[in-house]
Amino acid sequence: MELTRRKFLGGAAIAAAGAVVGRRVRRAGGAPAPLKIGLxxxxxxxxxxxxxxxxxxxxxxxxxxxxxxAGRRVELIKEDDEVNxxxxxxxxxxxxxxxxxxxxxxxxxxGVLAAIRDTVHQARRILIVANAGNDEISRDxxxxxxxxxxxxxxxxxxxxxxxxxxxxxxxxxLVAPKYAAGFDMMRAFKETFGAAGGTVVGEDYTPFPVNExxxxxxxxxxxxxxxxxxxxxxxxxxxxxxxxxDEFGLRGRSRLCGAGFLTETDVLxxxxxxxxxxxxxxxxxxxxxxRTNQAFLREFRDKYKRTxxxxxxxxxxxxxxxxxALTATGGDTRDRDRLVDALRSVEFDSPRGRFRFDPKTQNxxxxxxxxxxxxxxxxxxxxxxxxxxxxxxxxxxGCTLPG
Amino acid sequence: MRFARSSxxxxxxxxxxxxxxxxxxxxxxxxxxYPVKLAQEILIWGIFAMSLxxxxxxxxxxxxxxxxxxxLGGYVAALALRGWSPSxxxxxxxxxxxxAVAGLVVGYLSIRVSGVYFIxxxxxxxxxxxxxxxxxxxxxxxDGIPGIPRPRLPGLDLDRTExxxxxxxxxxxxxAVVLARVVRSPFGRVLRGIEDNERRMxxxxxxxxxxxxxxxxxxxxxxxxxxxxxxxxxxxxxPEALFWTTSGEVLLMVIIGGAGTLAGPVLGAAAFIGLQSxxxxxxxxxxxxxxxxxxxxxxxxxxxxxxxxxxxxERGT
Amino acid sequence: xxxxxxxxxxTLIFGMLGVVNLAHGSFYALGAYAGIAVVAFTQNFWLALxxxxxxxxxxxxAIERSCLRPLYGRGAxxxxxLTFGFIYLFDDLIRWIWGAHVRTVPPPxxxxxxxxxxxxxxxxxxxxVILFGLGVALLLWLLLERTRIGAVVRAGVxxxxxxxxxxxxxxxxxxxxxxxxxxxxxLAGVVAVPIQAAYPGMxxxxxxxxxxxxxxxxxGSLPGSLAGSLILGQAExxxxxxxxxSSMFIIYGAMAAVLLLRxxxxxGRALR
Numbered sequence: 001m002e003l004t005r006r007k008f009l010g011g012a013a014i015a016a017a018g019a020v021v022g023r024r025v026r027r028a029g030g031a032p033a034p035l036k037i038g039l040x041x042x043x044x045x046x047x048x049x050x051x052x053x054x055x056x057x058x059x060x061x062x063x064x065x066x067x068x069x070a071g072r073r074v075e076l077i078k079e080d081d082e083v084n085x086x087x088x089x090x091x092x093x094x095x096x097x098x099x100x101x102x103x104x105x106x107x108x109x110x111g112v113l114a115a116i117r118d119t120v121h122q123a124r125r126i127l128i129v130a131n132a133g134n135d136e137i138s139r140d141x142x143x144x145x146x147x148x149x150x151x152x153x154x155x156x157x158x159x160x161x162x163x164x165x166x167x168x169x170x171x172x173x174l175v176a177p178k179y180a181a182g183f184d185m186m187r188a189f190k191e192t193f194g195a196a197g198g199t200v201v202g203e204d205y206t207p208f209p210v211n212e213x214x215x216x217x218x219x220x221x222x223x224x225x226x227x228x229x230x231x232x233x234x235x236x237x238x239x240x241x242x243x244x245x246d247e248f249g250l251r252g253r254s255r256l257c258g259a260g261f262l263t264e265t266d267v268l269x270x271x272x273x274x275x276x277x278x279x280x281x282x283x284x285x286x287x288x289x290x291r292t293n294q295a296f297l298r299e300f301r302d303k304y305k306r307t308x309x310x311x312x313x314x315x316x317x318x319x320x321x322x323x324x325a326l327t328a329t330g331g332d333t334r335d336r337d338r339l340v341d342a343l344r345s346v347e348f349d350s351p352r353g354r355f356r357f358d359p360k361t362q363n364x365x366x367x368x369x370x371x372x373x374x375x376x377x378x379x380x381x382x383x384x385x386x387x388x389x390x391x392x393x394x395x396x397x398g399c400t401l402p403g
Numbered sequence: 404m405r406f407a408r409s410s411x412x413x414x415x416x417x418x419x420x421x422x423x424x425x426x427x428x429x430x431x432x433x434x435x436x437y438p439v440k441l442a443q444e445i446l447i448w449g450i451f452a453m454s455l456x457x458x459x460x461x462x463x464x465x466x467x468x469x470x471x472x473x474x475l476g477g478y479v480a481a482l483a484l485r486g487w488s489p490s491x492x493x494x495x496x497x498x499x500x501x502x503a504v505a506g507l508v509v510g511y512l513s514i515r516v517s518g519v520y521f522i523x524x525x526x527x528x529x530x531x532x533x534x535x536x537x538x539x540x541x542x543x544x545x546d547g548i549p550g551i552p553r554p555r556l557p558g559l560d561l562d563r564t565e566x567x568x569x570x571x572x573x574x575x576x577x578x579a580v581v582l583a584r585v586v587r588s589p590f591g592r593v594l595r596g597i598e599d600n601e602r603r604m605x606x607x608x609x610x611x612x613x614x615x616x617x618x619x620x621x622x623x624x625x626x627x628x629x630x631x632x633x634x635x636x637x638x639x640x641x642p643e644a645l646f647w648t649t650s651g652e653v654l655l656m657v658i659i660g661g662a663g664t665l666a667g668p669v670l671g672a673a674a675f676i677g678l679q680s681x682x683x684x685x686x687x688x689x690x691x692x693x694x695x696x697x698x699x700x701x702x703x704x705x706x707x708x709x710x711x712x713x714x715x716x717e718r719g720t
Numbered sequence: 721x722x723x724x725x726x727x728x729x730x731t732l733i734f735g736m737l738g739v740v741n742l743a744h745g746s747f748y749a750l751g752a753y754a755g756i757a758v759v760a761f762t763q764n765f766w767l768a769l770x771x772x773x774x775x776x777x778x779x780x781x782a783i784e785r786s787c788l789r790p791l792y793g794r795g796a797x798x799x800x801x802l803t804f805g806f807i808y809l810f811d812d813l814i815r816w817i818w819g820a821h822v823r824t825v826p827p828p829x830x831x832x833x834x835x836x837x838x839x840x841x842x843x844x845x846x847x848x849v850i851l852f853g854l855g856v857a858l859l860l861w862l863l864l865e866r867t868r869i870g871a872v873v874r875a876g877v878x879x880x881x882x883x884x885x886x887x888x889x890x891x892x893x894x895x896x897x898x899x900x901x902x903x904x905x906x907l908a909g910v911v912a913v914p915i916q917a918a919y920p921g922m923x924x925x926x927x928x929x930x931x932x933x934x935x936x937x938x939x940g941s942l943p944g945s946l947a948g949s950l951i952l953g954q955a956e957x958x959x960x961x962x963x964x965x966s967s968m969f970i971i972y973g974a975m976a977a978v979l980l981l982r983x984x985x986x987x988g989r990a991l992r
Contacts, residue, residue, distance in 0.1 A: 097437035111546035534968035694808030
């Protein structure tokens with residue numbers, strides 16, 4: 001019977017705590033409620049730099065707006081998902097239930113997005129994906145509450161498949177980290193590469209999220225001696241891979257190509273000369289000459305004293321999406337349907353070009369996918385645009401959103 | 404390590420017992436959805452912790468690999484609910500059977516060694532499970548398995564918070580009752596005898612290995628059920644559920660709450676999850692607090708929170 | 721080689737004190753961060769190599785005296801649980817002091833770049849790590865086999881009661897061994913930073929691999945640690961490249977097999 005006495009203590013404690021916490025989420029009537037934006041991003045582990053970049057791009061827009069949108073004060077609540085789906089799930093629950101956010105922004109890792117998708121959809125909370133590209137979110141697991149302002153893993157890689165086969169070589173060895181994004185990206189490349197007559201001579205997936213040593217894989221690649229190595233890595237893994245690729249003497253022998261994240265501005269300085277000559281596909285390059293990009297570069301450099309990267313653009317665009325949608329609804333976030341409609345019709349000029357969502361998938365339509373090569377420009381390394389493919393839309397197979 | 408054992412009762416407890424149960428069960432109607440979700444998590448981990456307590460507190464076997472059965476239950480439930488049929492069989496029967504079989508195999512092998520070797524062997528086995536899940540692309544690799552549907556029960560919509568809440572409470576109560584019966588039964592007494600003095604039990608003629616194995620299998624099965632509930636609760640399972648630090652966490656709960664009492668581990672689960680969720684809004688350093696508290700308990704209060712509470716309340720008696 | 725430095729410490733601690741120090745990985749992490757701190761202040765990697773282990777070894781000694789010593793009567797389980805608690809403590813402490821970012825330190829200028837080893841280019845720093853590890857192994861062996869201190873430690877590992885009976889201040893030797901073991905873990909940490917970078921979870925990650933080495937090599941044996949770490953190192957390298965999906969599973973299986981069939985490992989002696 002002691003069992004029940006303890007249970008009473010435990011139960012009473014839980015009930016008390018519950019009442020306390022439940023009461024926290026009350027607001028005084030009167031002034032318009034602040035606009036709470038929950039950022040679920042990595043601020044530690046392999047993708048920490050991406051999390052910072054996205055936050056910086058986002059903050060740039062809000063600062064320009066004076067931290068107020070449609071008369072509501074903007075409040076950012078940051079949570080670190082540590083690139084861990086389990087932790088991301090716990091934090092997103094806290095943001096939705098305990099903090100009661102109006103918008104969710106994030107995450108970076110496709111693994112985290114896959115884990116939180118159902119929770120977000122069931123809670124009917126608007127999520128604007130600021131990075132994670134898992135294709136399924138634009139396909140069979142799409143949701144009318146989830147919008148993607150970044151890219152789908154398919155988008156930068158599918159055009160590259162055909163391009164590499166036509167302009168570089170028809171033989172490639174694929175290497176990527178072993179998680180949703182790695183699988184998606186290589187699949188997209190393989191499809192068009194094979195269709196253009198290319199053959200894949202090897203395919204390896206490296207441990208994720210922690211992998212310090214690419215030596216065993218690089219040794220295998222060296223032995224296979226392919227004409228092209230097509231890789232996807234991002235953040236600190238990209239730095240390690242590119243540097244070790246050079247250390248192992250592969251740079252002269254097999255042409256390294258990949259998804260743009262391999263050589264984005266966040267990792268290019270750390271990679272140094274080891275990155276010269278790498279060809280990648282991305283929806284952005286700092287050297288784009290359109291007016292919006294020039295203004296963006298100026299603003300960003302002024303505020304943060306460094307050059308922005310594609311991730312900052314993603315954050316920037318995400319914030320723009322929120323601003324435009326909220327202006328259209330006059331600051332109302334309670335009427336979800338109205339908000340969703342406003343989000344779907346958002347359109348504006350982004351540093352990457354004209355930004356619009358594809359109504360079929362609520363994924364951004366990339367105005368261009370640029371093929372870039374790392375060269376030295378004015379004493380610094382940069383991704384020089386050597387070709388481009390226009391209007392890249394994710395196929396969205398299996399997504400049943402109204403077109 | 405010796406733990407205190409609960410053997411006394413009190414009239415007050417008999418009155419307040421049903422009250423506690425009612426308070427927890429009624430939570431969806433008196434509190435917001437966040438505390439309700441916290442309560443569900445505490446109940447699920449409470450089942451997990453109680454199952455470990457059977458092993459540790461009553462049979463004296465310190466296993467660092469209990470997460471293997473928790474995670475196995477979760478993964479089997481995930482695969483069955485998603486790929487086979489969203490039924491109670493998938494949610495309950497399959498995970499329990501899988502965990503029981505795994506418990507039989509792992510237990511049979513692990514019991515052959517004792518002490519530090521037992522700790523490390525159980526750790527090694529659970530890491531094998533982890534390695535399998537982490538590396539297999541068909542199990543989701545490091546991403547795990549998302550999109551797990553809740554079972555479809557006749558007349559019950561488990562997607563509604565209140566219904567799922569009572570579902571979890573039901574499992575918790577069932578587990579608690581079963582375990583309470585077990586530890587009070589002759590079987591339970593033999594287990595305690597084994598923990599007290601193994602040689603004596605052997606001398607008296609008990610086939611202690613069989614008892615230990617039985618305890619191991621029961622504990623594994625219950626852990627598997629807890630794992631399945633966790634998968635249904637989150638709609639998601641990841642290899643982390645199998646990692647040795649998960650074994651460590653549930654161990655933490657048992658020690659802090661008070662091993663050998665069944666109710667203590669539930670308190671421990673509440674303390675851990677409470678600290679992790681609620682405190683993290685106020686301070687980032689809940690891990691420090693937890694670690695320090697754990698160390699303090701090991702050093703000075705090995706009977707855990709429950710032991711402390713009992714010391715206080717029995718002062719008056 | 722990193723595994724070797726780590727496993728030597730762990731195996732000696734176990735052999736002498738009977739404690740499986742689950743916090744060993746955390747001392748490794750502490751060492752790495754201490755090394756980063758020293759380099760940040762002094763720009764001198766070699767200094768970090770000396771100071772880091774000393775400081776962390778000191779922390780280890782303090783912990784042994786204050787927390788482990790009272791538990792010696794209570795059995796191995798209590799000690800293992802205690803060290804587990806420290807994992808949480810240290811992890812949070814590291815995050816608190818140094819933040820959660822991945823941090824790195826470039827290898828000292830003398831060792832940056834590559835050397836030609838026959839037909840292949842080999843990073844110079846990695847070569848250094850191997851040679852350094854071997855050097856430490858040799859020093860430790862000399863210390864244990866050829867000096868009085870070493871004899872005392874070996875006596876304690878073999879039979880602590882006897883040693884006490886012979887007048888050895890066992891308590892102080894225990895502290896010294898624990899400090900030495902954790903100091904070695906910290907040394908491994910400092911050495912690891914230029915290759916692997918430092919992040920708060922690095923201790924947990926490497927702990928299980930260290931346990932595998934110690935089990936396979938034999939608890940309490942120095943040559944066992946060397947053998948074990950070489951075996952595991954090779955198994956992992958080949959495994960990652962040729963059997964990527966099953967190598968981890970096989971390695972843990974090997975650990976379980978050794979514990980079941982030959983708990984003393986390759987070179988260990990039976991425990992009392």
